[in-house]
Amino acid sequence: MRPQPEPSAQANTFPKKSIRQTEQRKAVFDALMARTDHPSAVEVFMRVKYRMPSISLATVYNCLETLTASGLVRTVNHEREPSRYCANLQEHAHLFCSDCGSITDIPLHTPMPPEQIWNLPQGVTIAQQEVSFRGLCSVCNSASQDQAHPLKPTVVSSGAN
Numbered sequence: 762m763r764p765q766p767e768p769s770a771q772a773n774t775f776p777k778k779s780i781r782q783t784e785q786r787k788a789v790f791d792a793l794m795a796r797t798d799h800p801s802a803v804e805v806f807m808r809v810k811y812r813m814p815s816i817s818l819a820t821v822y823n824c825l826e827t828l829t830a831s832g833l834v835r836t837v838n839h840e841r842e843p844s845r846y847c848a849n850l851q852e853h854a855h856l857f858c859s860d861c862g863s864i865t866d867i868p869l870h871t872p873m874p875p876e877q878i879w880n881l882p883q884g885v886t887i888a889q890q891e892v893s894f895r896g897l898c899s900v901c902n903s904a905s906q907d908q909a910h911p912l913k914p915t916v917v918s919s920g921a922n
Contacts, residue, residue, distance in 0.1 A: 780831045788813050789824040790833065790848075799837055799845040799855075799864040837864060839893070854892035860901035867894065 780786070792808040793800070800808070806821040825846060828834045837845040839857050845864060847855075852872050856865040875887040897905060 780827055780833075783824075785809075785813070785816055785820050786824045786827065788816065789821055790828060793828075793834055793846055793848040797849065797866060799847050801843045801845050803843070805846065839864070852890075854894060856894045856896060856898065858898040858901055859895055860897055860905070863898050863900075865898055 788809045789805055792805050795808075802822050802825055803818070805825065806816070806818045809816050809821060825834070829836050829846070832850075833848075835847045835850070837847050837855055839845070839855075842862075847864075847866070849866050852869050854867040854869075856867055857863075858865070875881065875890050881887070896902075
């Protein structure tokens with residue numbers, strides 16, 4: 762079983778932006794802020810339904826769409842998998858674990874404009890950058906290291922000659 766991620770360091774309060782704060786939006790936002798594991802809409806629904814039994818999956822999708830459109834959360838897409846949601850609004854990349862499927866935030870050492878990092882074609886303007894890595898998370902990497910270098914088996918003698 763994978764260890765549960767630490768709660769987000771960001772404040773767990775619904776920001777006062779240009780959207781109306783409803784009980785459902787706050788519950789969805791709180792579910793995203795409580796953990797840093799980039800849940801799918803169905804996973805958010807299961808977390809919120811536990812506290813708010815009357816909420817529907819359609820309402821969760823609508824809340825996620827509103828929170829994303831208002832810039833309070835980000836959508837994270839990976840290949841053909843369902844969209845996942847990220848409440849971390851700082852510039853960062855994502856590591857997609859090819860073994861367990863987890864998504865890990867990778868913060869920048871020093872934030873820089875894309876023009877200083879990438880060799881952009883002339884005349885291009887970057888509005889938003891999304892950087893992703895594929896590999897193994899620390900838990901899966903440790904497990905694969907342990908399997909690659911197993912301990913020498915102990916020889917047990919039966920005592921019979």
